[in-house]
Amino acid sequence: MLLSINENGNHPIYLQIISQIKEQVGKGILQPGDELPSVREVADSLGINMHTVRNAYLKLRDQGIINLRLGRRARIVWRQPPVHTTDSEAELKVRLKELITDAFLMGLSLDDFHDLVNQQLAQLKMMK
Amino acid sequence: MLLSINENGNHPIYLQIISQIKEQVGKGILQPGDELPSVREVADSLGINMHTVRNAYLKLRDQGIINLRLGRRARIVWRQPPVHTTDSEAELKVRLKELITDAFLMGLSLDDFHDLVNQQLAQLKMMK
C-alpha cells in the first residue's frame, strides 16, 4: 500500500488520499477483500493528522469503495457496486467538459487531448 | 452574455461563473476583445454579491483569460494560447486520471468513456 501527498498544489490532503486509493482499486492493485492500513499508520507514515485520514476513509465508505467496521481494519468491498446514477453521470460530464475546455484554453489541440486520453487509458489497461 | 448559477450544487458560485465564461471562450461565443458585463451587472442579474463576481473575474485574469483594467470593463485577452506550462499540463493529467478512475469505479467501460469524450468533443467542434 503506497500513498504519498503533494505538499505543493491546492488539493486537500484527504482528497489526494481518496483518489490514490481509488486509482489503485481501479488498476487492480487493491483487490476486493484487501486490508487497508489503519488510520494511525497512514497518518504517521505521511506525517499528517489522523482526522484527515479518517475523513478520507469515511468518504471512501460513503462512495461504496471500502468497508469500515469498528475495531477492524478497513477492507476493499467485495462487490464494487456500479452506482452509475444519473446524478453521478451528469457530474462526470460536467467535469469532463471543464477538463476539455481547460485543455483547449491551454492551447492543446483536439488530437493532443485525444492522445492524452489514450495515454492514460493505456496506462490503466496495462495494470489490469 | 448568458450566465446562470446552480444554488443546489456544492460548486462555489465564483467557480461556476469561471467555468461558464471559460466554456464560452472555448466555444468561440466569446471572442478576443469582447467586453464582459461589469461585476455589478453580473451581480445584480444573478442576485449575488459584487465581490463574488469580482473574485471570479480575478481568477480569470490570473489564468490569462481576461483583461482587467481600472475604469474599463473586463475584456477577453487577445493572445489566446498563452501558458501551457509543464505545471498546468501535469495538473491536467492528474484531473484526467481521476476522472477516468471515477468513471471506471462507476462501472463505465473503456468504450463508454471513449464515447463520452467523443460526445463532448463533438459538442465543442460544432460550435466553432
Place this chain on the structure above:
Amino acid sequence: MLLSINENGNHPIYLQIISQIKEQVGKGILQPGDELPSVREVADSLGINMHTVRNAYLKLRDQGIINLRLGRRARIVWRQPPVHTTDSEAELKVRLKELITDAFLMGLSLDDFHDLVNQQLAQLKMMK
C-alpha cells in the same frame, strides 16, 4: 511624438503615457521648449478617453516636466528642476529594493541583474 499603450498588463493608461514622455525627455528626444500634441490628438490617436490624457499631462506638470497654459499646447519646461528631495530619493530606494528582490525571486543572479542595469543604462547613454 510617438506614444503607444499596452492593452494587456495592469499599468493604468495614464501612467504609461507619463512614463513614455518622461523616457523621451530623459533620452533627449523631447527637448526643453518642445510642443506636445494636444490632449484631444493623443486621445484620438490612441483611441482612449480625453480625461485620461489630461490626467497624465496634469501629473507631468505637477512633477515639473511640462508646462500647461490655457489655450496653448503643452511644452517641455526649460529648466529641468533637479527636485531630488529626500522624500523622492527614499521612494526611489524602496522601488529599487523591491525590483532587486523580485529579480532574485525570479531566479536572476547578482550578475544577471547587473547586466540588466548596464543594458538599460547603455541604451539611455546611446540616445544622448
Place this chain on the structure above:
Amino acid sequence: MLLSINENGNHPIYLQIISQIKEQVGKGILQPGDELPSVREVADSLGINMHTVRNAYLKLRDQGIINLRLGRRARIVWRQPPVHTTDSEAELKVRLKELITDAFLMGLSLDDFHDLVNQQLAQLKMMK
C-alpha cells in the same frame, strides 16, 4: 516574523505586506518550509482586517512564493527558482527603465545610480 505598515504612504497595505515578505524571503530570513503567521494573527498584530492580509497571502501564492492549504498555516514554498517567464522578465525591464528615467529626471547622474544599485545589492548580500 516582523511586519509593519506605513499608514501615510500611498502603497496599499496588502502590497506593503507582500513586499516585506518577499524581501525577507530574498534575504533568507524566511526559508523554504517556514511557517507564516496566520492571517488572523497578522491582522490582529497590525490592527488591520483579516481579508487585507488574506489578499496579500493570495497574491504571494499566485506568485509562487508561499503555499496555502486549507486548515494549515501558510508556508514558504520549497522549490525556489520557479517562474522566470519572458513575460515577467519584460515587466522587470519596464520597471527598471522607468526607475532609471525617474532617477535621471531627479538629477541623479549615471554614477549616482550605479552607487545606489551597488548599495542595495550589498545590503542584500550581507544578509545572506
Place this chain on the structure above:
DNA sequence: GTGGTCTAGACCACG
C-alpha cells in the same frame, strides 16, 4: 460608472 482596496462579520471545509 468601472474596477481596486479596505473593513466587517458570518458560516463552512479542512486538519
Place this chain on the structure above:
DNA sequence: GTGGTCTAGACCACT
C-alpha cells in the same frame, strides 16, 4: 484554529 467562500457597505482611482 486554519484557510475558503460569501455577503455587505464604504471610499478611492481610473476612464
